[in-house]
Amino acid sequence: MAGAAAGLALTVSLTGCRTDGGGSDASDSGKPGSGKSSVHLTAAQEALGKAADKTADLKSFRATLSTSSVVSGRQTDLKGDLAFRLKPDPAMKLDVPAINTSGKTTDGFQEVFTGDTIYLKIPALAKRAGKPWVSFTTAEVSKATGVDVKGLQSQGRQADPALNAKMLTASKDVRKVGTETVGGVSTTHYQGTFALSDALSKLGTEQREEAQKIFNQAGLDKLNFSLWIDGRQLPRKITLTTPPGAKLKLDTAMNYVDFNKPVSIKAPAKSQVVDGLKLKGAGSNVPG
Template sequence: MRRMAPALALGAAALVAVAGCGAQQNTVALGNVKLAAADAVQQSAQKAEAVTSYSADVVLDTKGGGQQGSGKVQGSMLYQSQPELATDIRLDTINFGGQNVPGGARAILTDETVYVKSEMLNRIGGITKPWVRVPLSQVGAEGQAEIRKFMDQARQFDLAGTVKLLTASKDVKAVGTETVGGVDTTHYSGTFPVAEAAQLVDPAQREKLQEGLSHAKDVKFDLWADAQSLPRKVTLSGSEKDATFNLTALFKGFNEPVEITAPPADQVDDLPKGRTGN
């Protein structure tokens, strides 16, 4: 179960296309246009793809599968794609198997470099400064296991990838209207088959998604989209044998200016080679 949610997140981050859906004869008014629910989800995915900046609050809970399978990750994210790609991710709570990561963790991606702030990582690497600098090209390299784990967890915040997963659904329907964060939205609910969602994933990540969700046939989702089709809230839930996961993501600040800067140079150190596990 510990692998399920990170694998799902990897799939969301790696999606490169929108899947075709079987159209439901369940329509909803969007402005002056009536769309089938499946078409509305497709449109929401397209709108999410075009967003250049946003902020998100995310909570992931896993339960069952023994003590090692239960845990919680909670945090927030700032994202921008222009004028250059940059993210600032804070994981205030990281708990798996009853063990807390003290102080949580934070990662800033800018200028092709990842800066990570983590008490645990500093202890493992013997680092005295608050931040660790790792070139993005080295994140997947041997000896960067702790960095990779953190980045896998952080991918749960991805807006466009998360919504694209939902387009694999063949049973989505509109279930009503609700207010999310003070914004009027239409609520959609459905499931997407894991096997088909896996086909949307970059081949390099497909095996991880299929392995992590090998016993989960379908993933249930709920989407709350506003009048402009922008996704304001997404929930994902699923089960694998006797374990379950629930992911809730709230999105806001679409296309608003964000401030993402690298930490001061005197607070940054380089990660020593060979000091983290494989």
């Protein structure tokens, strides 16, 4: 997508699958009437649990994404607009107008995911292809990146805010820091840290294994976070940052602007698309 660093940053904030509801986890342990004699939760931990529960049945959402990552002294920054339909069938649309790498601004990209195909609109590829869009199947992306993209996408929950909220319930030190307005909405701000080993335990087996590969490659074992929750217990903003000394320096933010509003996502017209495998070297531009 935007290079390995940006691709990883997107993966950290977007990739994954929420677990099925009804499991035995922090979001329902210790609740009145739950029948569970588990560790007492703080008010902040209970708030995170409620947010995870509230997002479990979302059908669609829109968000803005901002990511800054540094690897070996090379910094990559990007901002984009994301639309995602979770149900009845998953589909995603991401628009990143520009990418800044070590002070140099280059053209961004557009990405559409629907069915089992990812479509990319990248100027450099378009010039070679002779058409605006290049397509890759999820199987091709999985082969190029080593990540089971089909396994993740088939669950229909990549980029799901419920994933983020669920993983944050692994925090043992989350605390309320105040109230703030985010996007014109009144929210409560929480901060904390979580160990990735604890957060990954919130995921299903296959998704946990794939995410573990990604985090291991980056040398990540812990993340700092901030979470802003509105009066409906929905996350309005989530930020993730790496601690000092991490192999990868990451600062990413998701601002959620709409929930459960209609999202229209369609594949580009066939006449505007070239099969990515027919372009020599196109695999290096596969997202991830």
